[in-house]
Amino acid sequence: MKKQVLTVFMAGILTASMSMTALAGWEQEGNNWKYNDNGAYAANGWYWIDGNNDGIAESYYFDNTGILARDTTVEGYTVNADGAWTVNGEIQTQNVAVNNGGAATGGVNHNAGYDPAHPLAGKIDEWNLRISNTGLIGASGIPICDDNVQALLTNQMDKYYIAPVGNSINPETGTQMYVSQEDYDKGVMLENALYQWFCNWLNGMDFENMSEMDRAREIQKVLGQGVYEGMGSLERNGYYSVLIDKKGLCAEYAVTACSLAKALGLKSAISGTGDHMVYYIQVDGIAYMGSNQVLNLDFPTPDYVPFGN
Known part of the structure; x- marks a missing residue:
């Protein structure tokens, strides 16, 4: 079974009630708990719920009647006594940007039907x-x-x-x-x-509504936060190293740049082996080259670049 992920973001006020933290939106029926989202109950799946509006959501599973699963295993995933998904006893969380203007998207406008979890x-x-x-x-x-x-x-x-x-x-x-x-x-x-x-x-x-060049500039900003660093561990994850640790080799910057481009609907390509690797991102049909943490969007590259889909 695959872990289904849905998203509910809510503001809540913490109060104590039995072993379960009672929050705005949570309803207790006997020993069971349900979550009421403006009249519609969460049911038949996994939901990320930010219960106290602190920007951190936990994952909960509700059965087809809307009852919260607690202290059990669902589809191979363990949930604790409060119903939160855990791995080796550690509650799994998801960061969400929350404010009064734009729910889970930090006040940024998105198209109708936009799902911040997907x-x-x-x-x-x-x-x-x-x-x-x-x-x-x-x-x-x-x-x-x-x-x-x-x-x-x-x-x-x-x-x-x-x-x-x-x-x-x-x-x-x-x-x-x-x-x-x-x-x-x-x-x-x-x-x-x-x-x-x-x-x-x-x-x-x-x-969704940005130009290709503006999307490319967002990639440029991300890459520009990093520094070039030689290989520390042969087992390190290149994406994690560049995006979170903000350091990496040329190959790690290249594959990360292409992942960022993929996420923003831009074509990309990688060139080079051995001593150095560079990457290219296509903007409005024009190729721009990047090397390590520097993506040059000021001048198109003269290189011929066979972009894929």
């Missing part, structure tokens, strides 16, 4: 973000970090899969694999951090 759901076909059964995405084959992060951002949850600890068979590819507890925990942490980063980034701008 900010790219409305751009799947327009921006070639559909994930195939083989995992290859577009002619370039460069996803937004990886298939799971892209699945979360686009709400293609039928393509979302995390291998459990131990031996298992990937339901999409049919391949056998073994995952240690250490690798599982690390993978969950990296995926959650990158997914949160992209949600915060996309929710913080009206990318």
Whole structure:
């Protein structure tokens, strides 16, 4: 079973009641809890709920009658006594920007139907973000970090899969694999951090209505915050290193730039092997080159660049 993710953001006032924190929107029925979202009850799925408006949401599961699952395992995911999804006892959270002007998007206007938990759901076909059964995405084959992060951002949850600890068979590819507890925990942490980063980034701008050059400038800003640093650990995640640790090698900057471009509907390409790697981003049909943390949008590149889809 795949973990379905929906989003509810609400303001709340903390009060104490039994073992469950009572919040505005929460309703108790005997020993059970439901969540009332303006007359509609959360039901039959996972919901990210920011219960006290602190910008941090937790994930909860409600059955088809709207009852909150507590102190159990749902679809392979553990929830604690308060119903929050946990991994090894640690509550999993998602950052959300909250204010009085724009709910989960920090006051930024977005098109009707925009879902801050799946900010790219409305751009799947327009921006070639559909994930195939083989995992290859577009002619370039460069996803937004990886298939799971892209699945979360686009709400293609039928393509979302995390291998459990131990031996298992990937339901999409049919391949056998073994995952240690250490690798599982690390993978969950990296995926959650990158997914949160992209949600915060996309929710913080009206990318749906921005020009291609303005979108490219947003990529330029992100890359420009980093510094060039030689390889520290051969096992480090390049996307995490550039976006969160703000450091990386040329290859890590190149693949991250292409992921950012993918997330903003821009074509990209990578060139170079061995000593150095550069990247290109297409804006209004014109190619611009980047190297490490510097994306040059002042002058088009004279290089011929065969962009994929």
